[in-house]
Amino acid sequence: MNTNFFTGAGDGGKVIFGGEKKSKADPVFNVLGLCDEVNVLTGYAALIANEEIKQYVLRIQELLFIAQAEIASIIFGGGTIKIKDEHIKELEEMIVWCDKEIPPIKNFIVPGGSEGSIRMEIARVRTREFERALIGIENNFILSNELKTFANRLSSVFFAFARYENKKKGIEESIPKYK
Numbered sequence: 001m002n003t004n005f006f007t008g009a010g011d012g013g014k015v016i017f018g019g020e021k022k023s024k025a026d027p028v029f030n031v032l033g034l035c036d037e038v039n040v041l042t043g044y045a046a047l048i049a050n051e052e053i054k055q056y057v058l059r060i061q062e063l064l065f066i067a068q069a070e071i072a073s074i075i076f077g078g079g080t081i082k083i084k085d086e087h088i089k090e091l092e093e094m095i096v097w098c099d100k101e102i103p104p105i106k107n108f109i110v111p112g113g114s115e116g117s118i119r120m121e122i123a124r125v126r127t128r129e130f131e132r133a134l135i136g137i138e139n140n141f142i143l144s145n146e147l148k149t150f151a152n153r154l155s156s157v158f159f160a161f162a163r164y165e166n167k168k169k170g171i172e173e174s175i176p177k178y179k
C-alpha cells in the first residue's frame with residue numbers, strides 16, 4: 001500500500017536523532033510537539049476570532065512555524081530560520097494595541113465568558129506549558145534569548161486577546177470570589 005501517511009513498518013516509538021534512534025518520550029520531542037499543539041490551538045481560536053484580531057492570530061501561526069523551525073535546527077543541526085527581535089516586537093505591538101482596547105486589569109480573572117475567549121485561554125495555558133518545556137531542555141541545548149522571550153510574550157498575547165474577545169461580545173469579566 002502506498003500512502004503519504006504511514007510506511008507500514010511502524011517506528012516503535014523512536015525517532016532518528018543525530019544518527020541514533022531516540023524515544024519519542026524524550027523531552028526535546030515534547031517541546032516540538034507542544035509548539036505544534038499551540039499552533040493548532042491558535043488555528044482553532046482563529047476560526048471564531050473577532051475580525052479585528054484575526055489577522056494577528058493568523059500571523060501568530062506563521063511565527064510559531066518559525067519557532068518550531070528554530071527548535072528543530074537546535075536539535076537536529078543546520079537551519080537558519082530563527083525567532084528575531086522583530087518577531088518579539090510584533091507580539092509586543094499586538095499586546096499594546098489590545099491594551100488600549102480593554103480595561104486595566106485589577107484582579108485575577110476567571111477564564112471563560114465566550115467561546116472566543118476560552119479558546120484564547122486554552123492557547124495561553126498550552127503556550128505556558130510549551131515555555132516550561134522549552135526551559136526544561138536548556139541544560140542540554142543552547143536556546144536563544146529571543147526564542148525564550150517569544151514563548152513568554154506569546155502567552156501574554158493570548159491573555160490579552162481572551163480579554164478582548166469578551167469585551168467585544170459585551171461579556172463582563174468574572175473575578176474569583178475566594179469563598
